[in-house]
Amino acid sequence: MQISKQVNTDMTQGSWIRKMFEAGAKLKQEFGESNVFDLSLGNPIMEPPEAFQQKLSELAKNPPPGMHRYMPNAGYKDTREAVANNLSSEIGMDFTSEDIVMCCGAGGGLNVVLKSLLDPGDEVITISPYFVEYGYYVGNHQGLLVVCPSKHNFMPDIDQIAESISAKTKAILINSPNNPTGVIYPSETMHQLGVLIRAKEAELGISITLISDEPYRKILYDDLTYPHPFRYHNKTIVVTSHSKDLGLAGERIGYIAIHPLFPEKATLLEALVFCNRTLGFVNAPALMQRITKDLQKATIDVGAYQSKRDLLYKGLIDSGYEVTWPQGAFYMFPKSPLNDDVAFTEMMLKHKVLIVPGSGFGTAGYFRLSYCVEDSVIEGAISQFQKAKALLNNA
Ligand SMILES: Cc1ncc(COP(=O)(O)O)c(C=O)c1O
Structure with missing residues (x-):
């Protein structure tokens, strides 16, 4: 088969999530759906x-x-206005429809933004652990993903980021609330990041865009408020979707928002609209734009996710696992009790629990759990985690 060598390599390396999906399907067939904890x-x-x-x-x-x-490639004007009005009231800045491009989910939106910004060889910095698709998205547009490890509690390490910025840096891509850790970057960190970007731009004579990938922005716990990246840097583009906050992952609806004071904003908007068209998305789904126009303030039941977070966190801590407290999204990223996180993933597979090794997110020694599942699955998984830990303690 004449497929691209690059795609062939990427497919062979494969995604851990895909591998677990296949392993899970087999297990479910063998033992029945209710006996496998995915x-x-x-x-x-x-x-x-x-x-x-x-x-x-x-x-x-x-x-x-x-x-x-068909409609204008940026989306319906009234939907863009509704998104802009909601952002204005959420953030306290004046957004207009000219700051918004409707897109096919955050995945589609990130590709549109990266296509608009990158020349071959340009670098995009991200912070590990990170959403594994970033490498492919950046590669799609001939850029290079530069991964900067986070520090304690998965917070961005500003000194490390400073060291990673070079004359080739075009963008810094962040994700908060984070997949896979569930942590939220606090306002102090966002402030430091903004200051760093501006200092490096002046030092190197380059332009760095902050891209904030925010599909979990509205899934926050413990009455936390979101430190909007727009507040800390003018050259910011937000990409988000309603996959998670409205439970519409299969419908592919999201938006790109540009900072109202982004320099040369009109040209950027034109580029985004052009790339939305020429990447073949053409426009975001019409029906979903008409519906989500009126749902900008609505969300799924965030309290229900918070209860699931509490249940799983307590179960893991009581069983002796080390876990960073997740403040949002629906993931946690505990430390693997075995140094080799892939070996621990395989061990849990034998216990009929499907998890993803931290290596799949650029951070070995941990594993990711996704708790957007029924409580019975969480309860079943906890009892298996307990057994696994007891086995390791007695080994
Ligand atoms: C961090 C992050 N970014 C982007 C996406 C893509 O989401 P979607 O394209 O469904 O909006 C996901 C999906 O899981 C994600 O976790």
């Missing part, structure tokens, strides 16, 4: 809010004329 996938179980179903049936009953036609 914490490997970030596929939300929460149904979209009631308002989503209402809007969907209204549109089905009374479809506006031309509802399924």
